Amino acid sequence: MKAQRRHAKKLVMLVCIFTPNLLFIGMAQAVDAKPKIAIFSGPTATIQNNKPLITSNKAREQYGLPLHKDQWGDVTADWPRYQRLAAPVTVYVEQFTAHPLEADVKELYAAPDGYVNAEGEFSKTKTSETDKPVYALTLKPEDGLYALPYMGRQANGQPWEGVATDPKAPFSQSRQTFVPDASRIFEEIERNGGEIYSKANYDFYRAVPAGGYNKGLPKSKRTDVGEGDISPEKLGENFFSYGPYAAAQGRSKMAVSVNYVQKAMNSGKYAGAIWLEGSPSVENTSYWLSLMVDTKLPLTANSAHRSRGEISPDGDANILNSISFILSKVWADEQGRNQLGTVLVQDEIIYSAREIEKGDAHPGGYVVTGGYGGIFGSMTAGAYLTNVPTRKHTWKSDVRVSQxxxxxxxxxxxxxxxxxxxxxxxxxxxxxxxxxxxxxxxxxxxxxxxxxxxxxxxxxxxxxxxxxxxxxxxxxxxxxxxxxxxxxxxxxxxxxxxxxxxxxxxxxxxxxxxxxxxxxxxxxxxxxxxxxxxxxxxxxxxxxxxxxxxxxxxxxxxxxxxxxxxxxxxxxxxxxxxxxxxx
CATH class of the missing domain: 3.40.50.40 (Rossmann fold)
Structure with missing residues (x-):
């Protein structure tokens, strides 16, 4: 009994010691809610563009179509494209195939779920030396996107070889490569290991987008922030792209861009905002927002020189760096106000929106202008500032919309x-x-x-x-x-x-x-x-x-x-x- 009382006394002491800390941690977690960032889609945005969906050889084989080959006549490998499952499916994945050297240390691994024989039959036990060790897993629709062969074909049964039914086809006979808002590319970045949703949550705005809904979209299917159904949209009026079906935005959209960002920043919901736009024009839009938007929150802009699907697309990394920049709060002065204005976070460099321009169409192709400053810091070793501007911007600008x-x-x-x-x-x-x-x-x-x-x-x-x-x-x-x-x-x-x-x-x-x-x-x-x-x-x-x-x-x-x-x-x-x- 004495021993039990001593043990109970020790427990009470431990609770007294640890409870205040636990309460403090709990309170901190309650107050420090997960941040949310507003993401705005701008025009002609390569960072939101994709290579065209091409009918896979898996589909061509299934439907008796000529296989896709290179110029030497060799069959090309399929490029899996992110898609959604309609129903659960069980797949068997061969053990030790995620890396060439996994099998080199196979003694460190747990046993497989079973084996698949030469006929493709699964068994819990190994029945032959040719049986392959496998993991059995069930993929579900709710898992999200999976990279799979693209099976789509044209209405006439022919394979898709490009963005349109024919290279000279009108826009009405074409698909789109630009996404209507950034929600899809954020989902793909997450699936690629970007872990962006472990950093923050996001709302998506179609401010001056590059992709649009030709036939409209019901409210229930919207992935952006907005009210009601989306009415049928027109290229050159509601969305603005480049390529074979190019359409440029007019200057009236300058007002639209400001209003979207200003309203979101006034809402009190966000830790900051990211504007996505085409690489030749984002330099001017970012400066425009830095002059016009009255906010003390951080504003960043991103572009890409390579479309999604090209080898080493730079846009995803730029977005990740913008997220990290916003959450780092290096932009804040002693009162927590944005001291930099709008910045372009490109190729791990924090650029002043006022003093950057595109020099060439490749990653690292932006150059600093004006001769005095232009670079505020770096993201390579984490967000770090080297300079703070003296120019007026955002909440200090004499031409901000509120003034x-x-x-x-x-x-x-x-x-x-x-x-x-x-x-x-x-x-x-x-x-x-x-x-x-x-x-x-x-x-x-x-x-x-x-x-x-x-x-x-x-x-x-x-x-x-x-x-x-x-x-x-x-x-x-x-x-x-x-x-x-x-x-x-x-x-x-x-x-x-x-x-x-x-x-x-x-x-x-x-x-x-x-x-x-x-x-x-x-x-x-x-x-x-x-x-x-x-x-x-x-x-x-x-x-x-x-x-x-x-x-x-x-x-x-x-x-x-x-x-x-x-x-x-x-x-x-x-x-x-x-x-x-x-x-």
Missing amino acids: LPMTINGQIKRKGKFETVSVAIKNADGELLPAAIPKVSLLKGDSWFDDDGGPNPSNEKGIIANIEQLLTYPLAGLVGEGTAPYSSMSASQDRALEKAVLNGLPVVKTARGDASGLVKVNPNNLFIEGNNLTTTKARVLLTGAIMKLGPLPRAANPDQPTTAETDAIKKKINLYQEIFQTH
Whole structure:
């Protein structure tokens, strides 16, 4: 009895010692819920693209079709594609075939489940020396995706040899290779050993997707976040791809992209967001989101140079690194706010969205622009920062959507006369209106360009036509790319662009290419200097700035402006210049 009492006393002491810790752990687990990340599908996204589904030789053999062969006449190996089982099936897997050296240490393994003889019959015991040791397992539909031979054929019974029924077939006779949202590729990454669902949960948004539902989709089958059924969608209106059936998104979708991300970030559900887009354009979209979305949460963007199914697709690894970056919280300042703005996490490097562009179409093909910074850190040895930017972004940006006016005055030239018009920028819910996105054109200039005899802006018919077109839009502007680092264009071109300014159009001057110098601000000219932005990035920033500040004051006679008129123009240009110096 005494011994039992002593034992009970020890147990009570142990409980007293360990219970507070156990309670603390339990409370921590309750508070520290599994994070959730928002995943947005953008246009022309190779990272969400697949090689076409080709009828397997297993199917060709079964249906009496010619086998797929290489150029030397040898039968090619089937490429299993991820698919779902319709019913449970028992399969026998030969032991020691997962790795060439498994059998080298077979004494370390448990016995097989049984044996399969030469006739394919299963037995619990070995009956012949030729029997193969096997594992017996039942695969079930609820297990998820399994890599299996692709058995699909065309309606006429012929094998699929490409994306369409015929290389010259219209889109209506074609399948799609881009997925409609990222849920499927996340499922495949998980099946490939990515373990992404052990890190976080995910919601999927079809912001400006590359794949669409031509015949619509009932709500019960949706894999994305959205309300109701998906109506039949059209290529070029609802989804945007490249390849044999290419369709580019219009600039109104810039508003759609911001609204999707902003609404999700305002919901309080997410630890951060990942935007997926095509590799040539994601550099500008990521900077656009960094300027426009008002959030203190991390925003990352990813692309791929290789489609899914190619050897060593880079997109999956980029997504994994973005997830790790968000969860690492290296992006957070002392108050937990995003101190980096939107970043591209590509090839294990953390890039500034402001200072990255695609240099070539291969992994590692992105280059840093501007000459000063552009790389915030690395993911190779875990998320690690080496630099923090001083530029304004996201929750600090002067052009973020929450800081834009509800309406602003624009101008339109009709029948030779200018009219002031009110332009709605946001709706009552604070969402950016697609019709509000300004029209911004790009021009390129150089020296040794003008005709002999001195500057003659009237000879610049292309610039003049561009100006006339832009004046039909209530909000518009120009970006002119000149020499590096001075942004100089020919004298005739500069004079023509001055006419644009005197007509109320803000004009930004940038240096050619990805010049590594800062364009010096000249307070005496009529231009906005583009700092060290590339021309396309300057276009993005000017788009946001115009919705914030509106057109420039217009000279009554652009051929003979008064001093008061040019002073008023320069005063407004200074407001634009401040944005370009700080963003």
